[in-house]
Amino acid sequence: MDIRQLKYFVVIAEEGSITKAAERLFMAQPPLSRQLQAMENELGVTLFNRTNKKNMSLTPQGRIFLKNAKRILYTMDEAITEVQEYNLQMSKKLSIGTTIYCSEIMLPVLKKFREKYPFIIPEIHEGNISHLMDLLKNHTIDIVVSALPIHTEGYITKELQPDKCVFVASKAFEWIKECISLEEISRVPLLLLNAPDSNSLYKKITSEFERKELKLNVSCVCHDSGLLLKMILNNFGATILPKSMVDNMLGKFMRIITIEDDPWTTTPNLIWRREGYISSTLREFIKTFESQSSK
Structure with missing residues (x-):
């Protein structure tokens, strides 16, 4: 089993369909089905319930395997980034999550960051804090700009200026x-x-x-x-x-x-994962935010 097969499995799980997964992967359905069958044969378990060709759901074993497959892929991505940055090459990838309420706080910082690093093309996700924390947990995004979620265990938080x-x-x-x-x-x-x-x-x-x-x-x-x-x-x-x-x-x-006596003053925060490699791109973005907030 190799990294390529793990990626295939994760995409099938996310799409819930061989047809949709094949379209997303820009490949034909038969070879993708064969790759999945080869994985199941190697593991000796069934990863998906195949109720019909259009809808597939994970078995209990499939859910366990998905969690670990994603962890392996995250680790691989972080290893690639760390090796590439060994020669002082900043990663071009930066994914940011923000709530609608905090987007205006982020924009001037992002503008200053882009002026300094024009080769970096940020990817912005907007949503409520629960959705953004799921994206952060799943390594879809690198950092969140938001009021604090209910649970912050496993994350580093940095307070920004209070917002009335x-x-x-x-x-x-x-x-x-x-x-x-x-x-x-x-x-x-x-x-x-x-x-x-x-x-x-x-x-x-x-x-x-x-x-x-x-x-x-x-x-x-x-x-x-x-x-x-x-x-x-x-x-x-x-x-x-x-x-x-x-x-x-x-x-x-x-x-x-x-x-009068505003009861809804909030304190926005920067939130990022405690574990794993922090790219130099993300470190520079955080540093830019800190310098802007101190003014």
Whole structure:
């Protein structure tokens, strides 16, 4: 059994289909099926339940083998990177995960990093923190920019500057005071960006209003940040967002109002794996973030 066969197995497991796996691997189905059969013959176990040709699920033995196959492939990738960097050649690969709330914090750092290392082409993944931590655990991404997840065991974290939340409305929103209270916000039609995480801003906002025994006037729950901002611009309602999200471009087109005794200040973090080789590319990206945060 070789590394190539392990890669074939992982792709089949991820796609759940020989047909889709073959398309992803740019190869014909028959040789891929033969490679899988050869692996099962060598191991003496069945790795997949073959209910039909289109859908394949892992057997218990297959799940165990998948976990270890991925670990072997991660180790191989790290070994290749470490050897290549022995001659001071920085890896061109850098995969970053960020939540929608932290993307504006990351962008100026990424811009400065790209100016220094233009040959590196970053790959950006956006999602909720649970999804991003799964990607980090599976070595799909190298680092996450987000508020801390519930569990951080096995990861290194680096605190960034605290980020307050602000009340965001269209320019048509009439308000003469410098700040707005939670009680006053409760009387305004709100558009909220939802996420499935238990520690998402949506959950924190609704929980705080419940704690204060204030009834939220939610006019729409959005699952797309772009649509949310368009609705605010068109005066459908207002929202609550981290200040970093609106400091740059959005402040020119919307009303940004300080929230009195803001209860939703968060501390974004850099999060990366504790174990394994840290590429010089990732180290330089972290260093760039630290230098920007100290200003």
